[in-house]
Amino acid sequence: MAKTGMFVSLDIGTSSVKVVVSDFVDGQGTIIGVGNAKSSGVNKGLIVDIDKTVVAIKRAVAQAEEKAGIKINAVTVGLPANMVEIEKATGMIAVHSQSKEILDDDVRNVAAAALVRNIQPEREIINIIPQSFTIDGLDGIQDPRGMRGVRLEMEGVVYTGPQTIIHNVRKAVERAGLAVQELVVTPLALMEAILDDGEKDFGATVIDLGGGQTTTAVMHDKQFKFAHVNQAGGDFVTRDISVVLNASNQNAENLKINYGIAYSAMASQSEVFPVDVIGKVDPVNVDERYLSEIIEARYVEIFEESKEVLGRISALSLPGGIVLTGGAASIPGVVELASEVFEVPVKIYVPNHIGIRNPAFANVIAISDYYANLNDIYHLAQAALTGRVSTQVKAASKVAQQQAPVQQVVQPQQPAQNIGAVDVATQQNYYAQAAQQYGDNEESKPSKVGTKLKGWANKLFD
Numbered sequence: 370m371a372k373t374g375m376f377v378s379l380d381i382g383t384s385s386v387k388v389v390v391s392d393f394v395d396g397q398g399t400i401i402g403v404g405n406a407k408s409s410g411v412n413k414g415l416i417v418d419i420d421k422t423v424v425a426i427k428r429a430v431a432q433a434e435e436k437a438g439i440k441i442n443a444v445t446v447g448l449p450a451n452m453v454e455i456e457k458a459t460g461m462i463a464v465h466s467q468s469k470e471i472l473d474d475d476v477r478n479v480a481a482a483a484l485v486r487n488i489q490p491e492r493e494i495i496n497i498i499p500q501s502f503t504i505d506g507l508d509g510i511q512d513p514r515g516m517r518g519v520r521l522e523m524e525g526v527v528y529t530g531p532q533t534i535i536h537n538v539r540k541a542v543e544r545a546g547l548a549v550q551e552l553v554v555t556p557l558a559l560m561e562a563i564l565d566d567g568e569k570d571f572g573a574t575v576i577d578l579g580g581g582q583t584t585t586a587v588m589h590d591k592q593f594k595f596a597h598v599n600q601a602g603g604d605f606v607t608r609d610i611s612v613v614l615n616a617s618n619q620n621a622e623n624l625k626i627n628y629g630i631a632y633s634a635m636a637s638q639s640e641v642f643p644v645d646v647i648g649k650v651d652p653v654n655v656d657e658r659y660l661s662e663i664i665e666a667r668y669v670e671i672f673e674e675s676k677e678v679l680g681r682i683s684a685l686s687l688p689g690g691i692v693l694t695g696g697a698a699s700i701p702g703v704v705e706l707a708s709e710v711f712e713v714p715v716k717i718y719v720p721n722h723i724g725i726r727n728p729a730f731a732n733v734i735a736i737s738d739y740y741a742n743l744n745d746i747y748h749l750a751q752a753a754l755t756g757r758v759s760t761q762v763k764a765a766s767k768v769a770q771q772q773a774p775v776q777q778v779v780q781p782q783q784p785a786q787n788i789g790a791v792d793v794a795t796q797q798n799y800y801a802q803a804a805q806q807y808g809d810n811e812e813s814k815p816s817k818v819g820t821k822l823k824g825w826a827n828k829l830f831d
C-alpha cells in the first residue's frame with residue numbers, strides 16, 4: 370500500500386547534491402522542502418572524495434531542513450546506474466505454518482531463497498524486487514499473504530552493484546550524520562516515477578542528461594530492462610565552450626545557460642553577444658549560431674552513443690519513444706536535436722512542482738516518489754537482504770518524520786546466505802577502470818561504464 374508520511378530523498382550528482390522533503394498522503398507527495406548545494410568530490414557521477422561530498426550533502430540537507438521546518442535523520446539515496454547488474458531471481462520454499470496460510474515470514478523466506486546466488490567479491494546486492502508468486506503451481510500472484518498452499522515460489526529481480534560505489538555513497542551519507550533508509554537505483558526510480566502506465570508497459574527510454582554523465586535507461590513490460598551510462602554530460606558542453614572560445618569555465622557556463630541553444634538550425638547568426646576571452650582586454654563578439662554549433666556537437670555525440678546502444682538491443686522503436694530529463698535537458702532546442710538524431714518521438718520531462726519546475730530535480734523527486742510507493746511485499750523481500758524484521762520494516766516507512774531515531778533505520782547490509790566468491794576474470798575490473806578514469810586528464814574524452822543486464826534483456830525488444 371502506498372505510504373503516508375514524510376519522505377526525504379537525496380541525489381548526489383556531479384554538479385549538485387539535491388534533497389527534497391515530501392509529505393505523502395496515500396502515495397501522493399507534496400514537496401515541502403528542497404536543498405541544492407554545489408557538488409565537489411563527485412566526478413562523472415561517482416564519489417571520488419568522501420569528505421568533500423559530505424560537506425555538500427550537509428549543505429543541501431540544512432537548506433531542506435530549514436525550508437521544511439524539520440530535522441532530517443534518514444534519507445532514501447539514489448545510486449548511479451554505473452555497472453549495476455540486473456539478474457533474475459527465483460526462490461522456492463515449503464510454507465511454514467501448520468495451517469498452510471502464507472504469512473509475512475514465508476514471503477521473507479522465499480525472498481531469502483531467491484537471494485541464494487554466487488556474487489563476485491567486489492559486488493554487492495542492492496535490492497531484491499519481487500515480481501510475482503506461485504502457490505502450488507498457480508502463478509501470477511502479487512501478494513500471497515493470507516492464501517493457503519504447500520509450496521511458495523517467487524520470481525523477481527536482484528540488483529547488484531560495485532561495492533566501492535555503494536560503500537562510498539553509504540559512507541558519505543552516514544558521515545553527514547544521516548541514516549541510509551534505502552538505496553535506490555536512480556534510473557529505476559526515475560522511470561517508475563515519470564513514465565505513464567502505457568509507456569512502462571509497451572516500452573520507453575528515459576535519458577537523464579546530468580552534468581557529469583548521461584544515463585540511458587529502458588523500461589518495457591513494466592520492468593527496468595536496461596541502462597547505459599555515458600560518462601559525459603552537460604559539464605562537457607561547458608568545457609567545450611570554454612576551450613573553443615578561450616573563456617573561463619564560469620563564463621562558458623553562463624554563456625550556455627543564457628544564450629545556449631542545442632539545435633543550431635534554431636540559432637541566429639545576427640544575434641551577437643560579447644564574451645570575455647582569456648588574454649584579451651576587450652570582449653570578443655560571438656554569434657548565437659557559433660555558440661550553438663559548439664553545443665550541438667557535444668549533444669550530438671552524447672545522443673549518438675545512446676542511439677547506438679539502444680539500436681544494439683533493438684529498443685529504438687519502442688512505442689513510448691524517448692523522454693529527456695536531467696539538468697542538461699533544460700537547454701532550448703534539445704528536443705528538436707534529439708528528434709533529428711534518434712528519428713523517433715522525443716519529449717522532455719519537467720517536474721510539475723511549484724518552485725522546482727526544472728528537469729535537474731527529476732531524479733531526486735522520483736527517488737522519494739518511488740520509495741513512498743513501494744509496497745509491503747517489497748519491504749518484506751528487502752528484509753531478507755538487510756535482516757530487518759517485519760515490525761522494523763513498517764517503522765522504516767516513517768523514518769523521515771521529525772525526531773525519528775536514527776537507529777530505527779540503520780540496518781546492517783548483510784549478504785544473503787550462500788553468497789560466495791566466484792571467479793571475476795571475465796568481469797570488467799572496476800578498480801582498474803576507476804583508476805584510469807580518475808587519473809585521466811583528457812576530460813573531454815568520455816569513458817564508458819555501462820550497466821549490464823545479465824543476458825536476459827538483450828532479446829526482449831525484437
Ligand SMILES: Nc1ncnc2c1ncn2[C@@H]1O[C@H](COP(=O)(O)OP(=O)(O)OP(=O)(O)O)[C@@H](O)[C@H]1O
Nearest residue numbers: 382383384385414579580581582603604696697699
Ligand atoms: N538552462 C540550462 N541550459 C543548459 N544546461 C543546463 C541548464 N541548466 C543546467 N544545465 C546543466 O545541467 C547540468 C547539471 O544537471 P544535473 O543537476 O541534472 O546534474 P547532476 O545530477 O548534478 O550530475 P550527474 O547526474 O551527471 O552526476 C550541468 O552541466 C549544467 O550546466
Ligand SMILES: [Mg+2]
Nearest residue numbers: 382579580732
Ligand atoms: Mg544526476
